[in-house]
Amino acid sequence: MARDLAALAGRLVVAERMQLPLRARLSLLDGALRQAERYTASAVHEARQAGASWDDVAQAARTTAAQAGAWWDTPALRALFPPLETTDRYRAVQRLADALAYLQARSGVSVDEAAERSGLRLPYLLQALAGKCVPTWPEVYTLACVFTGSAEDLRVLWESADGAVRPARLPARGAAGYLAAALRGLHLAAGFPTLRQLSSRALLPPECLSGILAGRHTPPWAATARLVRALGGSIEDIEPLWQAVLQAAVDLHGTDPSWQLGCVCCRVATQDGP
Structure with missing residues (x-):
């Protein structure tokens, strides 16, 4: 706040x-x-x-x-603190705005400098950072570069805010990286809490969270759902990405490997369910 x-x-x-x-x-x-x-x-x-x-x-x-x-x-x-509009679209737009605002604050780039470097009008950029409008993907990509962030981490946030319709089945190739980037985007939108703070919310060990966000391993669904909720994200946005990772593993191994996903820590932490 x-x-x-x-x-x-x-x-x-x-x-x-x-x-x-x-x-x-x-x-x-x-x-x-x-x-x-x-x-x-x-x-x-x-x-x-x-x-x-x-x-x-x-x-x-x-x-x-x-x-x-x-x-x-x-x-x-x-x-x-009156009740806010709570539609899924409103929350998605706000998450994108929060992630962009966090990157801007962390970068030290002033808003007027960002407007000049991105070629965006200042009033429009102020609206985008406040969640009053949804910038186009090229604009989000440019702002991520200006703020020295990773545009890849903002892709799923932007798709949700823009109302993009994803295919019923996502391609398995690159799915693990796409999922990790989406989780990093939620981490930004949540204000980038420390791993210790996030651990207390998600009930997952800090070392486990570090591996998940870095894309070193994909956790079981129970751990993934727990992390998404702790970051204030949408389960509906993330579950198809996790399913694509699972399908990639099935294609590789020929059997359902869901019980092998994640590290030992996150499998043990979620053995009683989400």
Whole structure:
């Protein structure tokens, strides 16, 4: 959430420097202020969950306990975090935007510099990074290069955001690499959590996760599904890719090798199911 706030503030600075229309700058400011409110509420909620009293919160916020409770109690949190549109398409577009925004922040390339180097109009790029539009694949590819990322890792994210219809059966050739790239894309969209953080969410050992994301091995489906959920991804997007890997293994060995997939760690970690 802090990263999102910093990104919004950076876009506002760029908008001011480029002298974008007042309406565009005020819209960015409104978004930054709303995000700041959400960040504050989220920080207070985390402190309360950790055992802080309203008096503790009030002291930190330089207000009274009664006022702090009125600002950040459960009904107030519901108002600050209203239910978002939850269609599959909306979530897919947001995952692509989050991955691009993370790459941009990690690269250190400013948004206006990225617009110049990619040949995209600045307002359009700001919309793409905020999830307000879906760029074309050549545009995504170019942005990945500008941000020194791997376009291959963004391919499945873009296909889902764009609504591309995949064939019922994917080619087995190169399937393992395609699956690993898709999982790396989800890792980017999730803000690139550390392997230790991801391990606690996916209930898989860090060394196992390292091998999966690097494409050194394909885990059993239970482990794959667990990882996808931990990264906030779509099972429907990833399962056909995993099935293509399985088919490639069948073509190679002539029998169902699913019980052999993955490393010993992930097979043991998921022996009780997903």
